[in-house]
Amino acid sequence: MTLVKVCGIKTREAYERLQELRADFVGFVFAKSKRQVTAEQAAALGSGKNAPGPQRVGVFVNESVESLLQTAEIAGLHVLQLHGDESPEFCRELRARTSLQIWKAWGVKNDEGDALLTAYTDVVDAVLLDNDRGGTGEKFPWEAIPKLHGFTKDLPLFIAGGLHPDNVGDLLAAHAVEGVDVSSGVETEGVKDLAKITAFVTKVREQR
Numbered sequence: 001m002t003l004v005k006v007c008g009i010k011t012r013e014a015y016e017r018l019q020e021l022r023a024d025f026v027g028f029v030f031a032k033s034k035r036q037v038t039a040e041q042a043a044a045l046g047s048g049k050n051a052p053g054p055q056r057v058g059v060f061v062n063e064s065v066e067s068l069l070q071t072a073e074i075a076g077l078h079v080l081q082l083h084g085d086e087s088p089e090f091c092r093e094l095r096a097r098t099s100l101q102i103w104k105a106w107g108v109k110n111d112e113g114d115a116l117l118t119a120y121t122d123v124v125d126a127v128l129l130d131n132d133r134g135g136t137g138e139k140f141p142w143e144a145i146p147k148l149h150g151f152t153k154d155l156p157l158f159i160a161g162g163l164h165p166d167n168v169g170d171l172l173a174a175h176a177v178e179g180v181d182v183s184s185g186v187e188t189e190g191v192k193d194l195a196k197i198t199a200f201v202t203k204v205r206e207q208r
Contacts, residue, residue: 002172003179004204005057005158006186006197008035014192015045019053021201026054027181030071031061031083034190035183039074046076057081057103065094072100079103081128091123101125103158107132108140108148117151126156128181138162145175165199172207180204 007027009015018026028042029035046053055078060068062084072080079101080094091102104120105128117127129148131140139162149157156178159171164185171180186196 002177002204002207003156003158004201005179005181006183006192006200007057007059007160007181008033008183008187009045009192010035010037010041011192012045013194014197017194017197018201021198023054023201024179025057025079025181027057027059027081027183028075028077029059030063030075031059039071042075042077055079059083062086065090065097068094069098072098079125081105082124088119088123091120095123103128105130105160106148108144110141110144114144114148115151117148118153121153121155124155126158126178127152128158128160130161139167142171142175145177163200165196165203168200169203169207172204 003024005025005027006018006023008029009026015026028037056076057079058072058075058077059081060083068080077100081103083105086104091104095102102124103126104124106117108114108129109132120127129140131138158179158181159177160181163171163180163182168180182200186200187193188196
């Protein structure tokens with residue numbers, strides 16, 4: 001079963017659509033971005049961590065452990081998604097301080113540098129693969145997925161970067177991955193498009 005995460009949510013309309021569609025994860029961006037929200041704004045979209053609905057993921061870049069935990073508490077997060085230069089040692093310290101899931105985003109280099117992923121296998125709960133520039137809405141070479149899966153061993157892999165309703169089916173037909181993550185691919189002129197969100201989630205469900 002492929003899990004679905006829609007990231008960069010800022011409006012109640014988009015959040016409620018994800019609830020209706022029973023998406024698995026909703027992502028809130030706390031790093032500098034046009035999609036950035038505050039912890040308080042994220043908290044207002046939903047009824048708290050224990051309410052039914054998608055698991056709540058916070059996207060961070062190079063924050064301190066204390067800042068991560070404070071934001072997670074206010075926003076009611078279930079998952080901390082790290083998109084910066086966070087080391088395996090940092091992830092290990094964070095894991096010792098929280099019971100929340102920890103995901104590490106990895107910019108795919110498609111060279112020997114990707115072998116460094118092996119250092120994260122014991123300190124995170126999942127790896128999110130993106131293109132090496134991250135956040136550009138461009139996909140990385142999907143033919144690298146089997147090799148990357150070898151580096152991450154049994155960790156769940158989420159695929160991000162360049163996905164949209166018209167190509168996610170091709171990805172899932174070619175590769176067995178645990179989850180997909182979309183943001184700009186379900187937007188129109190920089191705003192989340194409810195029809196595109198619906199089409200994306202529906203397409204993933206058809207591939208399950």
